[in-house]
Amino acid sequence: MSDRDPTHHHLDAKRLLCPMPVIKTQNKIKTLEPGDTLEVISTDPGVKQDIPAWCRINGHSVISVVEEDNEYIIKIEVGSS
Amino acid sequence: MTIQRKAIALLSGGLDSLLAVRVIQEQGILVEAVNFYTGFCVEGHTHAIRKKHKDKNKRNNALWSAEQLGIKLHIEDISEEYKDIVINPKHGYGANLNPCLDCKIFMVSKAQLMLNRARELVDQSGFDFIITGEVVGQRPKSQRKETMPIIARESGSDDLLVRPLCAKNLPPTRPEREGWLDRDKLYGFSGRNRKPQMALAEQFGFEDYAQPAGGCCFLTDENYSKKLSDLWQSRGERKYELDDIMLLKVGRHLRPEPNYKMIVGREEGENNFLTGYRKEFISIKITSHGGPLTLIDGAPTEADLLFAARIAARYSQGHSADTVSVEIRAKNGVCTEHNVIPFPPQDVKAEWHI
Ligand code: SF4
Numbered sequence: 001m002s003d004r005d006p007t008h009h010h011l012d013a014k015r016l017l018c019p020m021p022v023i024k025t026q027n028k029i030k031t032l033e034p035g036d037t038l039e040v041i042s043t044d045p046g047v048k049q050d051i052p053a054w055c056r057i058n059g060h061s062v063i064s065v066v067e068e069d070n071e072y073i074i075k076i077e078v079g080s081s
Numbered sequence: 082m083t084i085q086r087k088a089i090a091l092l093s094g095g096l097d098s099l100l101a102v103r104v105i106q107e108q109g110i111l112v113e114a115v116n117f118y119t120g121f122c123v124e125g126h127t128h129a130i131r132k133k134h135k136d137k138n139k140r141n142n143a144l145w146s147a148e149q150l151g152i153k154l155h156i157e158d159i160s161e162e163y164k165d166i167v168i169n170p171k172h173g174y175g176a177n178l179n180p181c182l183d184c185k186i187f188m189v190s191k192a193q194l195m196l197n198r199a200r201e202l203v204d205q206s207g208f209d210f211i212i213t214g215e216v217v218g219q220r221p222k223s224q225r226k227e228t229m230p231i232i233a234r235e236s237g238s239d240d241l242l243v244r245p246l247c248a249k250n251l252p253p254t255r256p257e258r259e260g261w262l263d264r265d266k267l268y269g270f271s272g273r274n275r276k277p278q279m280a281l282a283e284q285f286g287f288e289d290y291a292q293p294a295g296g297c298c299f300l301t302d303e304n305y306s307k308k309l310s311d312l313w314q315s316r317g318e319r320k321y322e323l324d325d326i327m328l329l330k331v332g333r334h335l336r337p338e339p340n341y342k343m344i345v346g347r348e349e350g351e352n353n354f355l356t357g358y359r360k361e362f363i364s365i366k367i368t369s370h371g372g373p374l375t376l377i378d379g380a381p382t383e384a385d386l387l388f389a390a391r392i393a394a395r396y397s398q399g400h401s402a403d404t405v406s407v408e409i410r411a412k413n414g415v416c417t418e419h420n421v422i423p424f425p426p427q428d429v430k431a432e433w434h435i
Binding site for chain 1: 116118122140141143144145147148152153154155156157158327357
């Protein structure tokens with residue numbers, strides 16, 4: 001682990017249909033470091049399943065999934081794999 | 082010490098690629114997968130849009146497969162580059178606008194690029210070969226005995242391309258010759274019979290896997306292909322944007338005149354989806370009754386718009402009323418109100434439906 005402080009990021013994936021929000025999340029996470037967090041906002045309910053599944057496969061943790069006014073906000077902590 | 086061999090798999094989310102990976106894992110090979118997003122994938126979209134599908138399982142089958150297999154999956158958006166495959170397939174189309182052979186060559190060549198790229202990176206252990214779930218004779222266009230070597234050759238992967246489910250019907254590949262894989266433990270499936278795959282799935286304990294009918298994308302669908310041909314014909318050129326091909330999946334499509342097309346929402350979810358396009362298209366909303374949102378694509382005249390409004394009214398709850406109020410909204414947001422007589426259902430010509 002590096003001694004840098006984790007950084008926090010946002011990703012607007014509104015109006016995109018699955019799997020585009022997953023692809024955007026994947027590409028964003030590639031640029032982040034373990035321990036960083038990413039908050040993805042999407043309007044496609046499919047992300048409730050797809051983003052956690054993608055995270056499980058690739059070793060990242062989903063911290064929370066919140067549904068608000070037809071928007072889905074998923075917070076992810078980047079894993080080290 | 083034996084070297085840990087690694088393979089990259091094309092994972093579509095269907096049963097065949099799921100089995101192909103498991104067969105290779107059984108031989109102690111480490112597998113990672115890639116899935117390509119072309120814009121035409123059946124996954125997700127229509128379920129996400131249509132309200133009546135709200136309760137359906139919206140899982141992405143490629144992700145589901147990767148999770149079952151315990152492997153990493155990279156999803157790549159190839160929708161821009163893929164346009165050229167759909168518009169100009171060197172090997173032509175299948176029964177509809179599905180350019181399966183070119184599509185497969187393209188996807189395998191993409192995997193080959195990943196294999197080459199990983200080799201160049203010092204910190205990556207790299208991949209040794211590529212696997213796909215293809216089965217000889219399964220698809221009339223792309224999965225024939227004659228096309229298998231074409232895919233291997235034109236993708237540049239040559240004998241590093243392994244099809245674990247039908248390997249015994251094909252010449253040994255390098256991973257088999259070098260002893261990385263035991264050819265005896267690969268399979269010799271062929272033809273359209275799905276029973277051997279289902280039996281193997283049972284043997285591996287896979288349940289609830291996806292069995293897409295026809296193919297893995299909308300281009301194998303006759304109705305969808307008709308709409309895409311109509312789009313090209315009406316625009317006078319074979320081109321499309323991602324929004325165009327999304328909209329072909331939504332609503333009723335009617336072309337009463339060559340110069341314009343109507344996209345009529347069939348239910349609330351579709352109406353909501355179409356509402357998001359009101360800045361790009363002229364739209365018609367029924368204001369006096371419950372009814373669809375309609376987008377107009379093309380260059381309609383004033384008279385065309387009033388005619389289209391009557392057709393839209395036919396699909397509203399006011400279809401039997403004497404008149405129905407509609408709002409016609411220009412792309413810049415300027416709205417005009419009109420009262421129209423709903424079109425009699427029997428007069429909506431069958432040939433208008435695309
Ligand atoms: S069905 Fe679609 S995705 Fe599958 S090989 Fe054919 S063109 Fe490609």
